[in-house]
Amino acid sequence: MTNMVNPSLGHAVIDVLERHDCEVVIPTNVQCCGTPHLAYGGYGDSRPFLPGHNIKLLLDAQPDFIVADCATCGGTLKEYDKLIPEAETFTKKVYDISEFLVNRLDIKLGSKLVEAVATYHDSCHLSRGQGVTAQPREILKSIPGLVFREMPEADRCCGGAGSFCITHYDVSSLILDRKIRNIKSVAPDIVATGCPACKMQIEHGIARHGLAIRVFHPLELLAQTYKDG
Incomplete structure (x- = not known):
């Protein structure tokens, strides 16, 4: 999703990691994490190919850590050992990017101010799926010039839910309208979220x-x- 819909995020993640003295390796031919297959009951189809293929390709790069900028992908990668028991070594290396920066590194800030009011939407796959809630907020609160305001029901679903927003558009829209009301209540300039699907829905x-x-x-x-250097 990042690669096809929001490549600027991928560039931002690489930039941030390199400024934290990380060597970033991006293996070619990594496939979909398998979430769509699993969500539609394709357990047998996803197990032999997608996780096995990705595990081998990523571990062949000999990484210390495997970092995902998509809440859904990260959550699925962390559960590969439920599909392939011997994947436990792999799953222990996986971090969401916000989780990695806060838990494993000391955040390095640039000098440019980001003068805006921001709120944060907890995606289901990041908050409920991975238990990552404090780390994104810590990053936002550390950004110079940015004013953070917590919205009501920040962890309530936005109604996206993969293809649910397409197959059940009317119900999805009602859920989304409630999210928008909560966003409006804190009058932000920016909504931050760690999920590309939530981003599109919001x-x-x-x-x-x-x-x-x-x-x-x-x-x-x-x-x-x-950006200033």
């Missing part, structure tokens, strides 16, 4: 309501602090 809701609010991954905002 952007759709913002457009429907005619709001001048932008949606970013927390790492994109952190990367903006380096």
Whole structure:
């Protein structure tokens, strides 16, 4: 999703990691994490190919850590050992990017101010799936010039839920409208979220309501602090 829909996030993540003295290796031919197959009951189809293929390809790069900028992908990678028991060594290396920066590194900030009011939406796959909630907020609160405001029901689903927003659009829209009301209540300039699917869904809701609010991954905002050099 990052590669096809929001490549600027991928560039931001690489920039941030390199500024934290990390060597970033991106193996070619890594396949989908397998979430769509698993969500539609394709356990047998996903097990022999996707996890096995990705595990081999990523471990062949001999990484110390495996970092994902997509909440859904990260959550699935962390559960590969449920599909392939011998994958435990692999799953122990997997981190969400916000989790990795806060838990394993000391956040390095640039000098440029990001003068805006931001709130944060907890994606289901990051908060409920991985238990990563404090780390993205810590990153946002550390960004110079950024004012953070917690919205009500920040961890309530935005209604995206993969293809649910397409197959059940009317119900999805009602869920999304509640999320937009909660966002509006704190009057932000920016909504931050760690899930590209949530980003698309919230952007759709913002457009429907005619709001001048932008949606970013927390790492994109952190990367903006380096723009002065």
